[in-house]
Amino acid sequence: MFKKILIANRGEIAVRIIRACRELGISTVAIYSETDKDALHVKISDEAYCIGKTFVKDSYLNVQNILSVAIHAKVDAIHPGYGFLSENTNFAQMCEEFGIKFIGPCPEIISLMGDKSNARDTMKRAGVPTVPGTDGEIQNINEAIAIAKEIGYPVIVKASAGGGGKGMRVVNSEDELISSIETAQKEAQNYFGNPMVYLEKYLEYTRHVEIQIIGDNYGNVVHLGERDCSIQRRHQKLVEESPSPALNEDLRNAMGEAAVKVAKAVKYNSVGTVEFLLNEDNNFYFMEMNTRIQVEHGVTEMITGIDLMKEQILVASGEKLSFTQEDVKINGCALECRINAEDPYRNFIPCPGKVENYLSPGGIGLRIDSAVYPGYVISPFYDSMVSKVIAWGRDRDEAILRMKRALNEFVIEGVKTTIPFHKKLMDNETFRKGNFNTKFLEIHKIC
Amino acid sequence: MINIEDIEKIMQVIDKFEVSHFEFQHEDSKIIIDKNKICEGLAGTNTFTKGEIKAAQSKIEKSINEDVEPEITEKEYIKAAFAGSFYSSKEKNEQAFVKVNDEVECDTVVGLIEVMKLFNEVEAGVQGTIVDILVKDGEFVEYGQPLFEIKSK
Numbered sequence: 001m002f003k004k005i006l007i008a009n010r011g012e013i014a015v016r017i018i019r020a021c022r023e024l025g026i027s028t029v030a031i032y033s034e035t036d037k038d039a040l041h042v043k044i045s046d047e048a049y050c051i052g053k054t055f056v057k058d059s060y061l062n063v064q065n066i067l068s069v070a071i072h073a074k075v076d077a078i079h080p081g082y083g084f085l086s087e088n089t090n091f092a093q094m095c096e097e098f099g100i101k102f103i104g105p106c107p108e109i110i111s112l113m114g115d116k117s118n119a120r121d122t123m124k125r126a127g128v129p130t131v132p133g134t135d136g137e138i139q140n141i142n143e144a145i146a147i148a149k150e151i152g153y154p155v156i157v158k159a160s161a162g163g164g165g166k167g168m169r170v171v172n173s174e175d176e177l178i179s180s181i182e183t184a185q186k187e188a189q190n191y192f193g194n195p196m197v198y199l200e201k202y203l204e205y206t207r208h209v210e211i212q213i214i215g216d217n218y219g220n221v222v223h224l225g226e227r228d229c230s231i232q233r234r235h236q237k238l239v240e241e242s243p244s245p246a247l248n249e250d251l252r253n254a255m256g257e258a259a260v261k262v263a264k265a266v267k268y269n270s271v272g273t274v275e276f277l278l279n280e281d282n283n284f285y286f287m288e289m290n291t292r293i294q295v296e297h298g299v300t301e302m303i304t305g306i307d308l309m310k311e312q313i314l315v316a317s318g319e320k321l322s323f324t325q326e327d328v329k330i331n332g333c334a335l336e337c338r339i340n341a342e343d344p345y346r347n348f349i350p351c352p353g354k355v356e357n358y359l360s361p362g363g364i365g366l367r368i369d370s371a372v373y374p375g376y377v378i379s380p381f382y383d384s385m386v387s388k389v390i391a392w393g394r395d396r397d398e399a400i401l402r403m404k405r406a407l408n409e410f411v412i413e414g415v416k417t418t419i420p421f422h423k424k425l426m427d428n429e430t431f432r433k434g435n436f437n438t439k440f441l442e443i444h445k446i447c
Numbered sequence: 448m449i450n451i452e453d454i455e456k457i458m459q460v461i462d463k464f465e466v467s468h469f470e471f472q473h474e475d476s477k478i479i480i481d482k483n484k485i486c487e488g489l490a491g492t493n494t495f496t497k498g499e500i501k502a503a504q505s506k507i508e509k510s511i512n513e514d515v516e517p518e519i520t521e522k523e524y525i526k527a528a529f530a531g532s533f534y535s536s537k538e539k540n541e542q543a544f545v546k547v548n549d550e551v552e553c554d555t556v557v558g559l560i561e562v563m564k565l566f567n568e569v570e571a572g573v574q575g576t577i578v579d580i581l582v583k584d585g586e587f588v589e590y591g592q593p594l595f596e597i598k599s600k
Contacts, residue, residue, distance in 0.1 A: 034591055035464055050589040051530045054464060065530040065590060068562045072532070072587045098563075349453070349473050352460055380460055380471075 009081030014041035033059030133200035159188035245434025356414035
């Protein structure tokens with residue numbers, strides 16, 4: 001079992017990791033940028049080291065300084081959290097070289113899943129349904145034209161090394177295809193240093209439904225059900241829930257089994273999420289796989305009672321998964337609202353500043369994950385997350401009711417937050433009915 | 448649309464973190480803020496009230512009479528630019544790069560910081576005199592940690 005872990009992250013996820021380590025009796029080492037010297041994760045860790053200036057490239061992406069601290073502090077493992085270095089193959093490899101366990105899958109798997117085109121091919125070979133498209137990257141224009149004709153417009157051109165909605169172009173007809181491919185290639189080269197692109201059918205009216213999986217080093221892989229993350233603004237998730245209002249037991253089993261098949265095929269040995277697109281006919285298609293713990297993992301923890309963070313650490317230390325597929329029981333319904341320091345009445349413009357007053361809600365069925373406290377200054381240099389509010393209920397209606405209570409109790413003064421947006425969303429008829437897809441926020445103006 | 452309150456708020460935060468160049472884009476609004484710090488000691492643009500001048504005069508008179516040295520307001524430091532192990536000499540058992548009261552130039556090497564087997568030279572960064580050595584040979588230092596106290600010219 002690990003004796004000491006370095007957390008290569010900040011904010012609420014760093015706090016989450018430290019909490020799990022506390023319960024496991026593992027000593028914690030925090031790293032922080034100069035701006036983050038008063039951050040909560042720094043206050044609650046056992047040791048803390050400043051590793052760079054404000055900007056992310058100088059601090060939280062500063063591999064040299066982070067590994068230097070890790071070696072000096074004699075840590076057994078590094079937990080990369082999400083974002084930052086969590087899916088950085090190079091960093092994972094360097095940890096291995098220095099005899100430090102990287103808490104995540106091995107570098108080869110990160111590399112495989114990180115290349116979107118390769119990931120698609122792997123899925124196809126494993127017999128998992130994928131969005132119709134090219135086999136591998138586009139090698140020549142004629143091939144692209146032929147395939148686009150076959151799968152039918154609209155199609156979407158995507159960067160192989162891509163992510164975050166960049167290097168993508170929706171194409172509505174053949175005359176746009178060639179120029180769209182060229183533009184996407186240029187964008188891909190600029191953002192990711194790799195111009196390779198592939199084609200997929202563009203599915204417009206879909207829900208984003210992802211399956212949480214976890215595997216150990218002994219070939220055991222289990223899925224923990226789904227999360228519906230269709231409430232998105234510009235490809236950023238704002239609300240997540242489990243179970244998905246769109247899934248029945250059969251569909252859940254089919255998607256869960258497909259995700260487990262994928263994981264077993266690549267010998268996946270950590271936590272991960274397989275993202276699918278679900279269309280109106282209830283056909284699901286593999287979209288991509290995230291090889292890290294996710295922001296919304298707490299939603300799954302609330303309905304299964306399983307501590308994913310502790311399990312991830314245990315599995316990384318060589319333990320067998322502490323539960324089997326039969327042990328996983330979905331109980332009730334959980335909803336997460338991401339509260340950001342943004343003004344929903346002014347197009348979600350970021351509102352950094354000093355939090356003068358902070359009083360989080362409480363009571364039955366609520367969980368609040370945050371790194372904010374009264375007097376804390378939310379800086380403009382990192383993400384604008386304030387808090388994750390997760391509400392659990394015996395059914396979806398009760399979960400929504402509890403979320404409303406929580407949002408009404410929550411006091412945050414000094415910065416504008418998206419609480420008003422979430423309050424209004426909870427009252428929205430379409431949302432309450434559960435009939436929505438990823439276009440929901442484009443169609444419905446909440447604030 | 449970004450308005451004046453937003454700009455005020457951004458400037459407050461920038462001041463707090465001592466940022467000199469800041470760019471921000473949201474939808475179709477863009478702000479670029481470039482702050483050039485005015486060096487302290489350029490008296491040209493400063494104006495004083497009569498009261499302030501009188502107070503300064505009496506302070507100087509007092510110090511001459513009492514033969515008390517005027518207070519040095521701020522200590523200057525050479526700080527670590529890496530997180531790693533600090534070494535005060537090139538090789539073990541060799542003489543240290545600098546000792547107290549040594550005069551240094553901007554590019555004088557005053558120490559080494561080892562980051563994962565790579566040795567990085569620590570330069571003085573300023574012309575002056577070493578006042579104090581704050582770290583031991585072999586000690587692990589954080590980014591930004593003061594290594595030497597220095598009095599610049």
